[in-house]
Amino acid sequence: MTAPELTGHSLIAGRTVAGTGASLHAISPATGESLEPGYSQIDVEQLREATAAAAEAFSSFRSLSPDAHADFLDAAADEIDALGDALIDRATQETGLPVARLTGERARTTNQLRMFAGVVRSGLFRGARIDPAMPDRTPAPRLDIRQRKIPLGPVAVFGASNFPLAFSTAGGDTASALAAGCPVVFKAHSSHPGTSELVAGAIARAVESHGLHPGVFSQVFGPGRTVGQALVADPAIQAVGFTGSRAGGLALVSAAQSRPAPIPVYAEMSSVNPVFILPGALADDVADLADGYVASALGSSGQLCTQPGSVFVPAGERGDAFVAAVTNAIEKAAGQTMLSPSIAGAWRDGAATRDQHAEVAARGTEGEGPNAPAPVIHATDIERFTSNEVLHEEIFGAASLIVRYDDPRELPTAAEQLEGQLTATIQFADDDVDQAAALIPVLERKAGRILANGWPTGVEVGHAVVHGGPFPATSDARATSVGSLAIDRFLRPVAYQNLPEELLPEPIQDANPWNVPRLVDGSLT
């Protein structure tokens, strides 16, 4: 298909709606030039059209059969694929990310929608449980009680700057909310509005072609301080998904808690993703490990949630060889264009602050254009690290901190002082297994995902992955924002006592017409 013309407007319940506010233009981070069209900003009154439509759509959307529901998710994926090169071209202009990265990200995005279609068809997420009646039980008979999970209601999702596809309009939060049966009101990130418009149009076409209520999906452009806050405060909204900065996430949490009836916020906020390199991992060739580190730290200009921001390296000969290999690679590396001028500016500020607290181990060169600062690796030792909270802060972009330790037995204590993380990694060899085993129980309490002999960037979307973790990695450690378990965020259990078959919802009818897995008297069937 030919990609649709960009309108520069919000999409509210299937209609293109011109905002009453000023138009804002995306900036190409590679060139600094302003991209057409400008995007009109809606006001709070216009936002209400989206939330009201979502509330109206909820009842029919949450009652879809598994096949109708899953077909819609598959169709949304197909519509995104059908946008073809136009989507990649626009995303490249708006984000400065390479075509290969964006092509991979698009596959991740559509695979994710299709995975959730499978989740909807399989039905485990419906949490069906049946405790049959026991009319002859003494001293009192037991009544029939059944349980299923229902969707919470319309969900507000905020797009991330660093994943214009996989954490944006049709990203993991949107996909899991739609899979749960929750309409979505999506607040687009201002840095890639054209990409967002293309994807929103794809979802809207799937909504329309499947005969769904148009309120199932809306996308709005508007200021965070007014429209974003009003979206979280709107009584129709029942949960919030967010990926971005700590300050941004905490503002939404606060707004959600200030409502007359508070709602859950799933904010993925910040992480330095510590990597613990045990001595055995450096016994032979250090080159592979150094290459892996540099690739993981600098890829996508370091703008990944799971970028390894701190790496614990043994002091002495082995560690020195590793650091030498790393510094050699970094010094040859040129900066890559960052996502936006403001992100590049924040990175420069963060790196300048760190210059005052740790030595510079290696600095690359500035890249082309105004927003491609030179990557930098700092170094410190474990005493200075544990005593200086500034060194625990995330610098979003191509920066990382090497922390030298003398004895691997120091590592569990150092890990204990870390804040909550999305990931924690151990690099080790056979003779380090005892030290790795001692670290794992600490890392389990600090992180959502633990890796052995790998690098944390490159999140696999599947059933077992966790992209979450204790505060401040996220605002709710009980959840993941990637993978099929993400659907659980938007559900809650309801019990039905003594209802006749004709009034029971399908997943807990005797006949089990949707063929969902069920727990009967505590045993899986």
Next chain:
Amino acid sequence: MTAPELTGHSLIAGRTVAGTGASLHAISPATGESLEPGYSQIDVEQLREATAAAAEAFSSFRSLSPDAHADFLDAAADEIDALGDALIDRATQETGLPVARLTGERARTTNQLRMFAGVVRSGLFRGARIDPAMPDRTPAPRLDIRQRKIPLGPVAVFGASNFPLAFSTAGGDTASALAAGCPVVFKAHSSHPGTSELVAGAIARAVESHGLHPGVFSQVFGPGRTVGQALVADPAIQAVGFTGSRAGGLALVSAAQSRPAPIPVYAEMSSVNPVFILPGALADDVADLADGYVASALGSSGQLCTQPGSVFVPAGERGDAFVAAVTNAIEKAAGQTMLSPSIAGAWRDGAATRDQHAEVAARGTEGEGPNAPAPVIHATDIERFTSNEVLHEEIFGAASLIVRYDDPRELPTAAEQLEGQLTATIQFADDDVDQAAALIPVLERKAGRILANGWPTGVEVGHAVVHGGPFPATSDARATSVGSLAIDRFLRPVAYQNLPEELLPEPIQDANPWNVPRLVDGSLT
């Protein structure tokens, strides 16, 4: 066994600890007399001993084998049973509740511990998921990723006044937290300290006889404003369970959110448990329905979380017959002793306020003793109900509000205006099925449990029950505080990527030594 002598002190990690504060005595609500012994109040410094011990116990407690873990829960139930009549006697003195009710409540409490022992043995709660490696996948191989749920850490539990056993020391919050692998620091309710001491001793004996770290369980007596707040703020504490008033629950939510790292609070707070009587239900004999309502509204002096506080009744002949039967029964009813002088006082205030907003349909007589106010039923119509928020407030105790409606088609709109509820009930006959079906989608969004042709009091502990619901019924609608799903409140998922078998936790080892149900590549095994 002979019941242990009461010491009047806290139990901290297996030791009896005399508080530095004043001693407080329980008051017999039946007689107003002060009960011996007095209970010494600990200070915040002493509280730290309990939370530090819980933190220390966490590592070994969460690593128990399913059998060792479940045997401990069974033993705690056995130790409570072994307290015999001494427990019931003391609970009767402290709460004024009848022996039969307390005997039933004890059975519920110990059955609940034994049910969770079964949950621990079966292992579904461990959330084991395996996405096996796909080394040959293109364009990139897939790494092995596995997931399990781990306990959050030490949990603070606050005892409720109205269930001295089933929502107190060894109640549902404690049982589910211990089953999850979380040590518990329990803050006893000041109205039944002797009952609490007896039960805490039983748990401590089970801890000791099973060789567990004594920090697995502590029970403290202390002021809510200092010790209670400090408990929620303590960095060792990772979640909170509470059953009680809305003000009390919201104070804990606020304290938990003010921490540097916020933690989840599961507060069960308030509910009026609406009952919708459709016309067909009153077509024949109204006596059974009236008896059921009166028994449910007045049982335990109305002091049950699921007491039916508002009942929608059709105007006209059928409804009048029902109301006449109810008022007849109420006018013959005498007040029963309430749990404490302060609860009786709050009830009197609430009933007096309602006198100004609704007509009195029937009032019983004052019961014996100072704390047995006359039960009362008020009446209003649906217009006044929907336009007056005062009539939506819970009056904790033997009061209920009859709301007359003209047409059952008014009910979905009226239900839409209710706050979140623990339960919602529909009484109906065959010819009301369409109206019942129209109500259910609204009630699903308002309540945790929907009942047909029954009364909401009498919560069955099982696998399918939900004792929860949207705010303000609870602070977290995604959870239940009764039933086996309650364990999920104290767990979070962790993913393990590329770990060798020897470093994987048991539930996700290839060999599956604990024989837990697992999701492999998205399919249950």
